[in-house]
Amino acid sequence: MPAPDGQAFAIPPGATIGSLLRHPPLDALEARILLSHALQLSRAQLVTQSERVLASGEIEHIQSLFRRRIAGEPVAYILGEREFFGLLLQTTPDVLIPRPETELLVELALDLLPHGGSVLDMGTGSGAIAIAIGNARREATVTALDASEAALAVARRNALRHAVAVRFLHSDWYAALGEERFDLIVSNPPYIVAGDPHLSQGDLRFEPADALTDHADGLNAIRTIVAGAARHLEAGGWLLMEHGYDQADAVRELLVRQGFHDVQSWKDLAGIERATGGRK
Incomplete structure (x- = not known):
């Protein structure tokens, strides 16, 4: 070895x-x-x-x-790029490496976003989700935000590379949105529990910690997103979130408590409940 x-x-x-x-x-x-x-x-x-x-x-x-x-060091950082949803995206240590399981979130968003609708990607990182949606649905209005200016710089370059119109905002979750509303909100937030041994193993050692963990129980960011979503969703609008392999029950409960309807989870290709959402 x-x-x-x-x-x-x-x-x-x-x-x-x-x-x-x-x-x-x-x-x-x-x-x-x-x-x-x-x-x-x-x-x-x-x-x-x-x-x-x-x-x-x-x-x-x-x-x-x-x-x-x-x-x-992850291959994606060595090469400086990673393919996601058929798009080659610049990938630097300032952003999470896009992963195949997150493509489920894009597929769900494309199914649920009305024609000409508006979508918000929260914690966009490399811009993978927002750009994939915008590339597939050119008539949609796409907004993406992140608390990291360095991540937003990468996302802007990726959007320019694929000529996808995305409005990028520097924002701590909903802070910069005022009273704006969207037909769909999607997010792959940090959801790994603080102290999880995986954080010190493999590729995760090199990725930005704040994009991986909330430094708490893994649900803090999801709670924030769920709590503020109703204010920023149009009537009938959907909230979709990726989460950990064992968090689906907890995320569904959070959505139900906030009054969301049609709450459900979807499985990734490995058969794991990887995304959960509900409708306002």
């Missing part, structure tokens, strides 16, 4: 592409992804050029990328 800091790994002079593919120092798929990125070659080209001897500069670049991954 390579050293955790990756510094023990070194590519010998004269190494070929094929030698790194046959004996990668990390997960084989991740090795191919990093090699493709470093050499600007497709997966097919990696195979057809497998016997090519790497130049010294290429070796240094590949070695740097591999060491970063061996040390645990």
Whole structure:
């Protein structure tokens, strides 16, 4: 097993592409992804050029990328981008890495948002949810907010990259909205419980803590969103939220207590209740 800091790994002079593919120092798929990125070659080209001897500069670049991954840095941060809902989005350590399970939230939003409707994405991060909705529903009015200016800068670049019209607001949850109302509010808020061991494992170690945990019981941000949603939803408007694998019951109870109707949860591809919502 390579050293955790990756510094023990070194590519010998004269190494070929094929030698790194046959004996990668990390997960084989991740090795191919990093090699493709470093050499600007497709997966097919990696195979057809497998016997090519790497130049010294290429070796240094590949070695740097591999060491970063061996040390645990997420591939999305090394590459600087991640695909979400068919869109390639810039991803930096200022934002949460978009994940496939969050695509469920986008699918639900697209089903429930009326034609020409308005949607608010709270805690937008990279802008993944807002941009995916806006890209699929060009006639919709999309607003996204975040308390992090650094995250908003990433989100704005992503919206510009895909020519999606999104109004971005710097806001601590509802603070900057005044009396505005929307047909749908969607959010993937921080919901990991403080002290959860997963926060010190894998990719989560490198992601912004405030985007992962509320530093409490995992429901604080959700309580805030639920409590203020009615004031900012049109009649019949929906609130949709992603949450932890074991939080669906608690989130449904919060919605019912606030007078929401049609309260329900939806399962992700793994069969886990991953999103919950209700209608004003």
